[in-house]
Amino acid sequence: MSFFPFLNRSRVRQDTFEDDVLSHVDSLFATALRMTRSQADAEDLVQDTLVKAVRGRALFEDGTNLKAWLFKILTNTFINRYRRGSLEREIISGADARPLSDGWMSAASMRQMCDAESQAFRPIIEKEVNKALEQLPDEFRIPVLLSDVEDFSYREISEIMGCPIGTVMSRLYRGRRLLQIALHDHALAMGLVKGEAVREDESNMVNLESYRTRKQGVGG
Amino acid sequence: MTHVTCRDLARSLSAFVDGELDPTLALELQLHIDGCEACEARVKFARASRTSVRNAVKSTKASDSFRLRVATTVAQAAEAEKHGDIMVSSGLLSWKIAGPLAAAAAFVLVWASASKLQERNLDKTTSSSPSTSQASMIPVDTLVDTLVDQHANPLPPETSSPSEIAQFDRFIGVPIRTVPERGFQGQGHLLGARMVPLQEQRAAMFQYVMGNGRRISMYIYNPQKIRLSNSPILREIPVRNNAGPVYVGCVRGYSVAVTDRRGVGYAMASDLDESESSRLLLAVGDH
Structure with missing residues (x-):
């Protein structure tokens, strides 16, 4: 029995869907802000997403992941409005074009950048994360946000972005490496780690094709 | 149990940290990590990267x-x-x-x-029906406009490989095997294909160049989800063989032709005139 029965009377039963949708405003806004890099655009994008969700409510299958569905609408709306309908490949040049192997940083540098207690990067590095994210091309930034921040599975990200799982994996891989390289550069500049050359002998260590083959083998 | 090396971990690091690995392999890797300081540092670094991105973004709240x-x-x-x-x-x-x-x-x-x-x-x-229209979410004339925009300012094709194009099927929900790979009736050639978003759905877009330099963008989509033929911009034209109506129209100088064939939606935005584009579109549908 509610303390405010008159409130219950005035609210109809179907309100739950709208409430559920609204409960994701912060998550959607945080991602939208990184997509558009502008508060006003992010607010418009989220509002547009939620209105579409309410209007297209019949398309949502009960029991499936509402959050993933909302992020799919958000991503599609962003791509349609700001990217002329596609996540165009952005050319990476300059410092970002360095080899993206796992051997580019030593275990010692990795330890120096981490904070044992928080199991995150040291605060002085963490405060640079937003700037590093901003510099990532959309096609890499979006999967990193969906995975790292929202914990969506590879399959969900593939549904949200409308691309194969292999593409999700390679974009996540590249996105994270680019981010980590930017943060490593910051750590170097701050004198937290010592500069080390990329160890070319390890630059062939990660071969995505062989990884996929191997993963399929393991799965099957 | 197989012998896991640092190289194995490097290959699977992202999927391991994301919890996407087969549990048996994940366990083998964990055993290796427990005994390898360098790999332990790699995993901690990858986890720290995840956590810091989450911390940085999650702190954002809507006003x-x-x-x-x-x-x-x-x-x-x-x-x-x-x-x-x-x-x-x-x-x-x-x-x-x-x-x-x-x-x-x-x-x-x-x-x-x-x-x-x-x-x-x-x-x-009445809204309880699951078949409630999604076609009304975006006006169809805006949709036709989007097709023309994508044709007028084309993005580069994602692929021209038939095996990769075949992969599009499951994202657009209809088969795309009926697309001419070598152009239309021997004229022109296929530059490549990409997926494009249309009204919260996806369509496959095929870009062709004809011998005279005119361009054609052909879209294949699920017509139950994307209803282009309802557009007031388009008019129905009679078709000789009762195969179903073709709708044509002209938007900003580009012609648009739309038809459904055996439950598959085909739309074409092109530099050609209306009769030419509807003729080619019919040829595709009958292919």
Whole structure:
């Protein structure tokens, strides 16, 4: 029995869907802000997403992941409005074009950048994360946000972005490496780690094709 | 148990940290990590990267004023949806969104009065039916405009490999095997294909160049999800073989032709004239 029965009377039963949708405003806004890099655009994008969700409510299958569905609408709306309908490949040049192997940083540098207690990067590095994210091309930034921040599975990200799982994996891989390289550069500049050359002998260590083959083998 | 090396970990690091690995392999890797300081550092670093990105982004909250605005807008949209009424009367919507919504409202009026509204779209007011229209989410003339935009300012194709194009099937929900790979009736050639978003759905877009330099963009989509033929911009033209109607129109100098064949939607935006493009489109459908 509610303390405010008159409130219950005035609210109809179907309100739950709208409430559920609204409960994701912060998550959607945080991602939208990184997509558009502008508060006003992010607010418009989220509002547009939620209105579409309410209007297209019949398309949502009960029991499936509402959050993933909302992020799919958000991503599609962003791509349609700001990217002329596609996540165009952005050319990476300059410092970002360095080899993206796992051997580019030593275990010692990795330890120096981490904070044992928080199991995150040291605060002085963490405060640079937003700037590093901003510099990532959309096609890499979006999967990193969906995975790292929202914990969506590879399959969900593939549904949200409308691309194969292999593409999700390679974009996540590249996105994270680019981010980590930017943060490593910051750590170097701050004198937290010592500069080390990329160890070319390890630059062939990660071969995505062989990884996929191997993963399929393991799965099957 | 197989012997796991640092190289194995490097290959699977992302998937390991994301919890996407087969549990047996994950366990083997964990055993290796427990005994290898360098790999332990790699895993900690990858986890720290995840956590720091999450920390940095999660600290962002929507402002209270926005929260209030969006709650009002959502309530209005829900109310309008319940009454089958999409007129937006409040100034609470931002201009960016009010424009398209007003256009949508105007369009639905035109659409309804043209009595092209199909049975299943009419039960929107009762709203419990799972078949409630999604075609009304974006006005169809805006959709036709989008096709023309994508043709006028084409993005480069994602692929021209037939095996990769075949992969598009499961994202667009209809088979795309009937696309001419070598151009239309021996004229012109296929530059490549890409997936494009259309009305919360995906369509495959094929780009061709004809011998005379004219370009054709052909779209394949699920016509149950994307209803282009309802557009008031397009007019129906008679077809010789009762194969189903073809709709054609002209938008900003480009011709548009739309048809359904065996449950697959085909649309074409091109530099050709209307009769030429509808003729080629029919050839594709009959392919």
